[in-house]
Amino acid sequence: MAAAPPRAAPVARPAAAGAGKGRESMTTQAKNIVMTEAGRRAWYDAEGRPIDAYIVGIAGGSASGKTSVARAVIKSLPNVPWVAIVSQDSFYNSLTPEQSKLAHSNNFDFDHPDAFDYQIMKECIEDLRHSRAVDIPVYSFVQHQRTADTTYLYGATVILLEGLFVLHDPAIRELLDLKIFVQADSDLMLARRLRRDIAERGRDVNGVLDQYLRYVKPSYDNHVSQTSRHADIIVPGQRNDVAIDVISQHIKRQLNARAMRLRTELSRTPATPRREMKHSPFEALSLTRCSSVEGFGAAQENTMHELGSLPPNVHLLPQKPQLTALLTMMHDASVSGEDFIFTINRLALLVVEAAIAHLPHRPKEITLVSGKQHVGSELAVENICSISILRSGAMLEPSARRAIPALQTGSLLIQSDREGEPKLYTVDLPRFLRARESATQAWVMLLDSQCGTGAAAFMGIRVLLDHGVQEQHILFVVLLASAKGGIHALHRAFPRVKIVVAGIDPDLKKRRIKTPSTVVRAGRRGDDEDASSDVEAEEEEARRLGGVAEGEEQTRVCWSLEPGCGNMGDRYWGSGGK
Incomplete structure (x- = not known):
């Protein structure tokens, strides 16, 4: 079983308030x-x-x-x-x-x-x-x-x-x-x-x-x-x-006057198609209508026609038999353990390789074994890295490293509060992204497993832009996205960011679910983009304002893709349910 990734380092190390005798x-x-x-x-x-x-x-x-x-x-x-x-x-x-x-x-x-x-x-x-x-x-x-x-x-x-x-x-x-x-x-x-x-x-x-x-x-x-x-x-x-x-x-x-609450607004982006899906190619009823894998891929592409076209900066991988078979396994709740890990790793490699095609290349002249000269191509990128949105975005890291062995990596810990709003906890970036001069020339693959409202990806892109990375040098690489909300919100705000996605699910639902009043420290759960992880201060504030006693059930907002793949981080790392 694969091990869970380590927690990212803090954005900046706090200096000790009374550090009076050291060199610092x-x-x-x-x-x-x-x-x-x-x-x-x-x-x-x-x-x-x-x-x-x-x-x-x-x-x-x-x-x-x-x-x-x-x-x-x-x-x-x-x-x-x-x-x-x-x-x-x-x-x-x-x-x-x-x-x-x-x-x-x-x-x-x-x-x-x-x-x-x-x-x-x-x-x-x-x-x-x-x-x-x-x-x-x-x-x-x-x-x-x-x-x-x-x-x-x-x-x-x-x-x-x-x-x-x-x-x-x-x-x-x-x-x-x-x-x-x-x-x-x-x-x-x-x-x-x-x-x-x-x-x-x-x-x-x-x-x-x-x-x-x-x-x-x-x-x-x-x-x-x-x-x-x-x-x-x-x-x-x-x-x-x-x-x-x-x-x-x-x-x-x-x-408080400057506070922003964006999750709901991002899910209802004006450009989002409003028509409901008649069916989903991943639901049992639709699968019975598909007599072959090719028919399944056609059903997936018909989904796009029913919902309207995707934004121009979204690059959906061609729904070929191999890809649709992997997407089927990813959606299948009965697939777990090593089978699920293999599925994700293979799917991640396909989507990462598709993203690499959007990187700049230059001609390269080589000598063949036969002694003849041939002009091929190679990556024309000085600095490139992958940044994972923890924790489920780290599932794509092994495949990214396999595609680019010398790839440097970093991470962002972004998790949601009880109202579903994203929060940034830690930032761990390669050194060349911390220097403005080199960051402007760098290329970044931002990795995540799912994109629902797009709030986590939105925050991740904003972090990269704040460090000087050019918008057109950012590739958002994701396994599964909703046809509604997130990808349209990202296109509206960051039209030059390329979004490379393996599969599209048709719907996005907002739910309020019950959760025990248990303190969960950031970084100790395997939650995906739309799950919640709260620190002790938030728990105490919720109890104070809502009159909720210790141990009583509370609620949190959760946005989920439909039909969706569940908590992919827990399924991959083996830390929770299906």
């Missing part, structure tokens, strides 16, 4: 924090256009408590997924050799507005605001230089930008939805700075005091404090619980 504490790496505890809801509309993240700017004097305020806000938002803290310290200018020499002798002013690279900071925050992946520079407080490392950030719903001069530059202020200034007593700031710079940045007392009196205090009086007039709210540097609560409630209201 000497850089800004420990100050850039991403929390990805809960699933991220759709951050785009039904046309595929991203909705801006919420940006909060937190300014204040050195050691006034900016980072503490940012962390307190994150802590007060337990059910708001994917919150990031970005430190302005990451955007210090690189120093010349002469400036570096001054810095090591405590004779360089790091607290002046000119010490920062506002252009790079603006570009990074602008990308984060528009949900694009970025690499934040890492600055070393010991070397007084940017290091070769970067911090990969992607997908934060709320970004907290903290630093001395966050409110200084007008272009940066324009990107902020909420502007905060943290005000603290000068003596308190000096005491905090002494403790921090000695313990975390390897400096001596005399150097810290000299720098404070020569640069820090004058800069605060002349520059930093002046930016407080741009703030929407002034927060005390200590005993600020009330202010933190006001800020968190405001952020929650703003996020």
Whole structure:
């Protein structure tokens, strides 16, 4: 029996809040924090256009408590997924050799507005605001230089930008939805700075005091404090619980106003054909009418005529005898175990090979065994990878690797909540997709087993676009799709994405089914696109709002293809029913 695939790594590794003594504490790496505890809801509309993240700017004097305020806000938002803290310290200018020499002798002013690279900071925050992946520079407080490392950030719903001069530059202020200034007593700031710079940045007392009196205090009086007039709210540097609560409630209201619920809308895409099927080639009644496999394939193609034509970017494999036989076995509830695994692997290889035909090729001259010259072809792709929508999308990975042995792989964990809305839990991409320059030239095969409403594929495509992959370089490879809803919604939003599918089922139904009130952690079940997996916070929220006691039955929304193949992930991995 095949083993279940491993769970994907988090989208970005959260830095420990108190990491004060390690090597990372000497850089800004420990100050850039991403929390990805809960699933991220759709951050785009039904046309595929991203909705801006919420940006909060937190300014204040050195050691006034900016980072503490940012962390307190994150802590007060337990059910708001994917919150990031970005430190302005990451955007210090690189120093010349002469400036570096001054810095090591405590004779360089790091607290002046000119010490920062506002252009790079603006570009990074602008990308984060528009949900694009970025690499934040890492600055070393010991070397007084940017290091070769970067911090990969992607997908934060709320970004907290903290630093001395966050409110200084007008272009940066324009990107902020909420502007905060943290005000603290000068003596308190000096005491905090002494403790921090000695313990975390390897400096001596005399150097810290000299720098404070020569640069820090004058800069605060002349520059930093002046930016407080741009703030929407002034927060005390200590005993600020009330202010933190006001800020968190405001952020929650703003996020609720931007919340998107798309599953139902995607299932009812205006382009979706409305006529009902008279019969399905996979139902018993129709099968009795088909005297041969060829007749079965004809019935499948007649299905398309009854429902109307498929979108132009959908490439349905020709319904030949071998394919229709495999589709029959896939639909057959009695097929399980090794037989089902063989069926899926063979079917997946056919659909992956069909997808490869849509990749660019170039002529290649070879010498035959006979010694004659022949011009053939080869793939003209520099970087190509497959990205599986976990978990059932991983069923296609072995076949993809068989077709392209050197294929790099990645994964997205996308699962549905109780209302059937998709949530993104983890993102694990090959390195060349994380770099914008190489991602624009890369080709990606997005793998999944089924496409009903298309919500999971929609989210997966949006993730790839956010990383710089070109729309026309994405191939959505799927075994089975509904003739309604999803494929039409995908065409409307992403018409240049090619959808390669082995079989089409005629219908799509929305159901509300009962489910035990049991906490299910993301990644521990073998659910397909339209199944549900909830984290503990969602369970508690459902019980609180609905008055459901522990152990009572709850319900969840489930969209299913008709006649469908059931939970293909469970059937393949042997982790559930048929």
